Amino acid sequence: MPYFVVHALDAPDKAEARAANRPAHRARLRQHDHPVTVRIGGPLLDDSDLMCGSMLVIEAAARADVVAYLAGDPYMLAGVYDQVSIHGFNWGLGQPEENHG
Template sequence: MLFALLCKDKPGHLNVRMETRPTHLDYLNGLNAEGTLKIAGPFLDDDGKACGSLIVVEAESKEAARALADADPYAKAGLFESVEVQTFNWVFNKPEA
């Protein structure tokens, strides 16, 4: 099953995002290598600065997807104000398996 991780940054924490970015990217690259990561990228505020993340992962359950979100270095660094885990149905423009 696919799950969307909707992550909202805490206000004033752009420095935490930037300092933690290399380990966050390493984490996502690891998920990608194992086929778990489907798509990821930051949300941008009106000034074009990152203010959250959208990550879509494949997992066996919502709990497993939540565990992936909790293991993200951004989450461990306290960047996120909230993380919502939603089941996702990729209908349009899905790449061929």
């Protein structure tokens, strides 16, 4: 299945909204009731070590699945993100082991 990198930068003055929605955002990253798997995720930090965005590596069948997943993210719903980019990603170093079930 393909991988996608999501790079999302917060809108100005959204620190309170980010903090209020962080527990729900983090819980959703771990849910598996959608057709994507978040392989890596974490906050981006500014020069003062304050959260200013998010980076995710998502495994999904198609970019459209990532877009749909992000549309339901608590940060998206609360207007935390100002800019979001999604790019295909060819995983090299550190690739997760395949599940041989």
